[in-house]
Each structure stands twice: as C-alpha cells, then as structure tokens.
Amino acid sequence: MTSILTLTAAVLRDPNALVDAHDNGVDLPRLAPPLLAITVIGAALFGLMVGSQRGELQLLYAAVKMPVLLLAPPLVALPALHSLWRAAGVEVRWGRLSLAALAAMARSAVLAAALGPVLWLLYSLNLDYHDAVLLMVASIGLAGLPGVAALVRALPGGGDLRFLAAAGSALALFLAFAQTGWLLRPFIARPQAAVSFLRPVEEDVFSSLSATRASSKGDYRGWEVRSAGVLGEEEAP
Amino acid sequence: MDITLASPAPRSETAPLRPLAVLRATGGWLLLAVVALAAEPTALAESAPLTLAAPAGALLLTVPALLVGHQFLNLRAAPSALLSALLRGYCGAGDVALGLTPLALLFSATSALGPLILMVTVGGAGLQALAVTLLRLARAEDAATAEPDLAAKGRMVVLGLAWAALTALIGLRLSFDLANSLF
Numbered sequence: 535m536t537s538i539l540t541l542t543a544a545v546l547r548d549p550n551a552l553v554d555a556h557d558n559g560v561d562l563p564r565l566a567p568p569l570l571a572i573t574v575i576g577a578a579l580f581g582l583m584v585g586s587q588r589g590e591l592q593l594l595y596a597a598v599k600m601p602v603l604l605l606a607p608p609l610v611a612l613p614a615l616h617s618l619w620r621a622a623g624v625e626v627r628w629g630r631l632s633l634a635a636l637a638a639m640a641r642s643a644v645l646a647a648a649l650g651p652v653l654w655l656l657y658s659l660n661l662d663y664h665d666a667v668l669l670m671v672a673s674i675g676l677a678g679l680p681g682v683a684a685l686v687r688a689l690p691g692g693g694d695l696r697f698l699a700a701a702g703s704a705l706a707l708f709l710a711f712a713q714t715g716w717l718l719r720p721f722i723a724r725p726q727a728a729v730s731f732l733r734p735v736e737e738d739v740f741s742s743l744s745a746t747r748a749s750s751k752g753d754y755r756g757w758e759v760r761s762a763g764v765l766g767e768e769e770a771p
Numbered sequence: 772m773d774i775t776l777a778s779p780a781p782r783s784e785t786a787p788l789r790p791l792a793v794l795r796a797t798g799g800w801l802l803l804a805v806v807a808l809a810a811e812p813t814a815l816a817e818s819a820p821l822t823l824a825a826p827a828g829a830l831l832l833t834v835p836a837l838l839v840g841h842q843f844l845n846l847r848a849a850p851s852a853l854l855s856a857l858l859r860g861y862c863g864a865g866d867v868a869l870g871l872t873p874l875a876l877l878f879s880a881t882s883a884l885g886p887l888i889l890m891v892t893v894g895g896a897g898l899q900a901l902a903v904t905l906l907r908l909a910r911a912e913d914a915a916t917a918e919p920d921l922a923a924k925g926r927m928v929v930l931g932l933a934w935a936a937l938t939a940l941i942g943l944r945l946s947f948d949l950a951n952s953l954f
Contacts, residue, residue: 610873617870621863621896622903694903702867702895709888710874717881738882765880 538568542644545572549637549684557630569636570605576643577601580673581721583650587657587666588723595731599718603674604643607710608635614706615685624693634688642681649673666722682707712739735765788859796865797823803868807875807889814886814953821949825893826864826900829942830857837908837934844926848908848915856911860904867896886953893949897942905935 544552556565581600585593612635619626653673657666686700693699715721716739723729804822808815834857838850871892879885912927
C-alpha cells in the first residue's frame with residue numbers, strides 16, 4: 535500500500551523524473567501493475583461520481599466503463615505517436631513510451647478522482663442533462679491535459695519540426711478518445727431513458743456533435759441513428 | 772517497491788536507415804488502406820493502390836527534377852546524400868501510416884469514417900514528411916559546404932521550396948484521384 539501511495543505521489547509531482555529513473559528496460563514490468571491499478575482505481579472513483587448523476591445501476595456501469603475510457607485511447611494511439619515522433623527524427627524506445635503513457639494515465643486518473651467531489655456537488659443540484667454531459671467532458675479534459683503534457687515532455691529532445699509531431703499526436707489521442715467515449719456511452723443516462731450498459735454501435739461522435747448543435751438552435755432533426763462500420767452492420771432479415 | 776527519481780537519460784540519435792525500412796513503409800500505406808476501408812470492400816480494390824500512389828508517385832515524379840536542378844545550380848551535396856534524405860522522408864511517412872493503422876481500425880470498425888481517416892492520414896503524414904525532408908535537404912547541402920556560401924544557400928532554399936511545392940501539388944493531384952474513388 536505504501537509503495538502505491540509513493541508511486542501516486544511520484545506521478546503527481548514529477549512523472550518525467552519517474553520515467554527517466556526507471557527507463558532501463560527492466561522496471562517496466564515491475565511498475566506497470568501498480569500504475570495500472572492507480573489508473574483503474576482513480577478512474578473508477580471518477581466514474582462513480584459521474585454515475586451519481588442518475589444513481590442506481592448507472593453508478594456501477596460508469597465506474598466500470600470509466601477506466602476503459604482512460605486506458606483504451608492510449609493503446610490505440612501509441613503506435614501513431616511512436617511513428618510521428620520517429621518521422622520527426624526523435625527515436626523513442628517502446629519501453630520508455632509505454633512507461634510514460636502509463637505514468638500519464640495514472641496522473642490523469644488521480645486528478646480526475648480529485649475532481650470527482652466537485653462533480654458530485656454540482657450533480658446534486660439537479661443539473662440539466664446536457665450541462666451534466668458538458669461538465670463531465672470538461673472535467674475529463676481538465677484532468678487529461680496534465681497527463682498528455684507529461685507524456686509529451688517525457689519524449690527525448692532533438693528532431694525536426696517537433697510541433698508537427700506534437701500536433702499530430704494530440705489529434706490522434708483526441709480522435710481515439712472521442713470515438714472510444716462515443717462507443718462506451720452512456721456515462722450519464724438521459725432522464726427519460728432506461729439505464730443501459732452500452733448502446734448499439736451506430737454513427738460516430740461527430741454526427742452526434744452536429745445533431746447537438748442543430749438541436750440547440752431548435753432543429754431536432756438528425757437524431758435518427760444508423761448502424762455504421764464493420765461492427766455496426768445489420769444482418770439481413 | 773523502490774521508486775527513485777533521477778536526471779534525464781542520454782538522448783538516442785537517429786538510427787541509420789535499414790533496407791527493410793522502405794518495404795515496411797510501403798506496407799504501412801497498403802495496410803492502412805486495407806484497414807480503413809475494411810467496411811467497404813468494393814472501394815478497397817481501387818483505392819488501396821491509389822493510397823500508395825499519392826506519396827510514392829509524388830516522390831518518383833519529382834526526385835529526378837530535384838537532382839537535375841541541384842546539379843544545374845552547381846550545389847555541393849552529393850546526390851546520394853539528397854536521395855538518403857528523400858528516402859528517409861518516404862519511410863517516415865510510411866511509418867506514420869503504419870502507426871495510424873490501429874486508429875483507422877477503431878473508426879472503420881465502429882463508424883463510417885474510415886475513408887475520411889484515410890484521407891486525413893495521407894494528407895497529414897505527407898505534409899509532415901515533406902516539411903521534415905525539406906529541412907534535411909538543406910542540412911545535407913550545409914554539411915557538404917566547407918565555408919559559408921550565402922549565394923549557394925539561397926539557391927538551395929529556392930530549389931528546395933520549388934521542389935516541395937511541386938511535390939505537394941502532384942501529391943494533391945494524386946490524392947484527388949483517391950478522394951474520387953472513395954466519395
């Protein structure tokens with residue numbers, strides 16, 4: 535327990551020093567389980583607070599899904615990050631990148647858990663559904679940015695036009711995070727809807743944003759969802 | 772558990788280009804196309820070759836012009852140094868395509884955005900590679916010049932920019948064919 539607390543303090547205070555000190559190809563298997571545990575615990579606590587907006591089973595569902603939301607996007611985007619920085623002339627070893635990503639995720643998860651009580655307080659004031667969703671997204675963004683910053687700072691110096699690689703990395707992470715969040719919805723159940731663990735695979739996050747923007751102007755068309763993608767194809771009757 | 776904090780480790784230098792790197796980069800473009808268009812098998816046969824044609828075609832069509840212009844302008848760098856910089860740019864872009872494959876798989880499996888992700892990747896990876904290659908070409912010329920020569924430097928900058936503009940335009944033209952086959 536003490537070591538996990540020490541590790542938590544290390545990822546909050548100076549994650550790059552932690553990565554530098556243990557970037558030897560040996561420590562990663564030793565540090566990965568506690569870092570993953572910190573991420574899962576932190577994200578699950580944050581998920582509980584998000585689920586409190588509706589209560590009942592949504593508490594459990596959001597607590598189970600939130601760690602996946604934090605862990606899956608880096609898994610999908612890490613190969614893109616590695617190749618983008620390599621193309622810019624920065625050689626990053628997979629071991630270092632993985633350790634940096636784990637530390638970054640743990641950092642974001644702990645910060646998200648710390649923001650949880652603020653969410654609970656605001657949700658307890660009967661916040662509107664759309665405001666509740668926006669507040670959750672803003673909280674994740676607020677907790678995620680220090681993690682992304684730590685990940686980028688852990689990469690070696692040098693290279694050409696680093697800002698292009700950094701911009702590409704941020705875009706890849708954002709896209710992976712947005713689509714994963716869309717797939718794992720609902721984190722906050724609509725007031726009229728029944729509580730469900732997952733919704734069917736349909737459309738994409740950007741079509742939803744477009745429909746939301748139209749709805750805010752009084753145009754409620756565009757919410758008819760269609761199955762899309764390999765996993766979303768419907769079987770013929 | 773022993774957790775220590777230490778000063779930054781030494782930074783690694785860029786590794787020399789391996790022969791298999793070109794094959795991996797080419798495979799990266801093709802694999803990205805296959806994965807991004809997995810939900811649309813009919814478009815795949817036509818679009819996969821076009822995906823590779825955009826970066827490879829743009830490079831093949833403009834490299835001779837760059838080498839001819841370089842010799843004509845009496846610049847110093849060895850053609851092999853320029854070719855090495857160009858090849859490294861191509862491999863870098865192919866590696867980016869390969870690295871973006873999991874992201875493309877996520878979108879093609881769960882949405883209809885696979886083709887759009889493919890187009891964005893071709894454009895983004897191509898532009899990054901072009902900008903980085905331009906810098907490396909200028910650096911190769913600098914390395915070959917013993918004493919500072921402002922006139923030669925100016926000629927190299929103009930040649931590099933002209934080459935980059937031509938490559939970008941040809942890449943756009945080839946990408947237009949790809950977009951036509953997809954949308």
